[in-house]
Amino acid sequence: MTARVMVTGVAGLIGSHLARALLERGHEVVGVDDFSLGREANVEDIRAHPAFHFHRANVIDPRAMEQAAVGATTIIHLAALKIPRYDGYLKTLEVNAKGTEAVLECARREKARVVFASTDDVYGKNPDSSFGEESALVLGDSKVNRWAGAVSKIYGEHLCFAYAESHRVPVSIVRYSGIYGPTYQLSNLSGPQDIFIYAALTDQPMPIHGDGTQTRPFAHVTDAVEATLRVLEAPYAEGEVVNVGAADHLSIVNLAYLVWRLAGARSRPRLRFVSYTDFSRGYEDPRHRRVDTTKADCLLGHRPAMDLMRGMQLQVEWFRQRLDRIRQANVGFSLEDQG
Template identity: 35%
Template structure:
């Protein structure tokens, strides 16, 4: 049995990871500055504790890390609109908060499992991307890249801590995770934004021409991958793409959601500039190579997009 601290543990991905860990008999502490509603079903398990605080609270972080064996660090600001409007907050939470955790973990040689992002590779046109692909980004004057850069800096820190301090670590790069209770409708990522529109009967707004592509990964598949990477020492010292390798355009996504949900909403198009302003840049294609994670822990995303969307739509349709 391991003692596991999950930062962002009451959030979109974290709540599922906490659930899997508790089901497997581990002791879990979720640190989150948000509400506990996504993890309240775990309160009676006897193996779960919720701490409502921030990764920017250094004393809280140091205390919690000292009592744990594994840190799974998910806490971050990951909303594209906030990259543009709140770049300072994004950088402070995603970088400063992580450094508090890293310093505490290094002192105790605690295993550190970090949720990075496919965004670190930016607009590299040479897809699909393996874990050693080059980073190709726009200029620092474009706020859109602050999230990517903060996450990449943490990856550098992890390799440095591993080399110089002997810190055991794992890096995970997520590719468009979605599913039930993953976001508040209308907030954050493309699927909850689309779904809010579909359910309200409003036109669904597609940014740009809709030809930009993503690989969507169902939350339950993702949670299993995170737990396996966290508990399997064969993963130590490595970076892993965690995602489906099935490419879907944003227009195809909207059409599939419309068909699966039986909706009749109009699909309309708006330029990125009109939606996000001048300090945003979109990524045309984002596709992972997934051979490494399959080889090391035997994991592969198995939930088809239509099935995952159906389960997600059903969840949000419930009164």
Template identity: 30%
Template sequence: MRYLITGGAGFLGSHLVERLLLDGHNVICLDNFYTGTKDNLRNFIQNDQLEVIRGDVTEPFSFEVDAIMNLACPASPVHYQRFPVETTRTSVLGALNSLDLARKLDIPVFQASTSEVYGDPTVSPQNETYWGNVNPIGIRSCYDEGKRAAETLYMDYNRQYGTKIRIARIFNTYGPRMSVNDGRVVSNFIVQALQNQPITIYGDGSQTRSFCYVTDLIDAFVRMMKLEGSLVGPINLGNPSEFTILQLAEKIIELTGSRSPIEFELLPSDDPKQRKPDISLASSALGWKPSVELNEGLTKTIEYFKEKISKAN
């Protein structure tokens, strides 16, 4: 097949591109390189089955492809809070342009949504029937509401036009190719620990997250694109094993052998207190569950950042 991956030079996008190439597919990577980098593609950029194009999903685009997977959007608070208007535009216009091309070609289109559509949840674990608890005017709303609007568009295109959609709600994911300065908790803690800097925890560290290793997530993406029938999502994708932020910091200090102290700062506005996916639907519909345990995934991620920091110095 010939796939179009928007945001294909990003953290998740590059892993998806790599997996599809390994599976023998042709891939067009469309990216404006705001948060993605060509360095993420360097191991396979010479592959004849890959075409890399600089472009922005907020502008209409057209390619002859068999499937579209829309991953274009800043996903870390540092990036989307710096340019909130552009983030909402990317979510909404990127969804519209992806859907219009999929409708025109009569092909399946995948939307990378997020657990942030649940906001600061009042139930745990979160399943797909939960409507969420989102602040529509807060500092995170550009991302949260942008992704919620994208889901609305996908469902309405499916109902009104019969467009073949797939919606994945992605919970915290980590692994190689995360950016050093993207502000996500795993990369922050690892970079601080490797440099023996204080590890910064916002709040008291009791808030929880569930961490999924990137190859597990990409496997779920591939399985979703093979879905037949009326199931279009949304489907929660993540690791249901729940850890406090303090437990994560202590684990990373242990795995790196760091001398970093832990420092506590004020919790940012609207920061969710809990994240734990109910993956019953993913398990039954996709035959999927994560296989990489946190210690194994963190060890691989730490090795990646060791090399990256070493090269930078």
């Protein structure tokens, strides 16, 4: 059945790929983005699609959101700010909290379902070797601004369930973990692999935060989109929290080595280690993170199809073929600013 799906953050990595998939399935898509983080180039191929309606708006603008949400049957809320490494502490909290409230108010008025994009960062400093959806959410000192993104996402999850209880808004929570894939956004927000690829293709040192031995999961955006579509199509996913990621994980320094090799560089890998103290006072970075995706397999029948080696190979080639276009979409970008 055709639905009218509103996607906030549509010009971001997940949002742009999800919008294409929804259009391919015959749905009507209302995309919302203010291009503060997303890139126009990410959605330029679908802007002329007759079933795609774009609204350039900020998610914390209630009037703009109300207009965009008219007739929506589902709202997928992806728009958010991430970890504030250098600044933006207050802005991260405001945009993520107020934006989620604006989305839920739209859903209440339109009687729409909400799929809320959360993150594996909510597991914070939990010492467990693997995190399931019922694992404890353990955050650090509230004076450390690094946790602002996680705190705002935890608040957003609670707000979703509060609206479900008080206003009967159907909600589902997706905790994305290490999603990467083709995107014209180039910054640490799109993941370390993109920074490394750009560095390797332009023969520059790859900036690595900390000592690089911290491990992270990496899941291709095609798998993230497929899992999200299954959440949309599964009525029993209502009221559930689901981890979406992959079993593949790698240390950051080994990721740098992998990218350097796949890029075909002839010299030895050039690494530039950046101290955490350059980000902010007391910056905390979990040493290891691995999410348990058993629930996605059992509840949704979803297993990631893209292995890490193949996914990174595709990512390197995508960058190589579009390097000039990526530069044009990220005027002023410098690797020096990423460290």
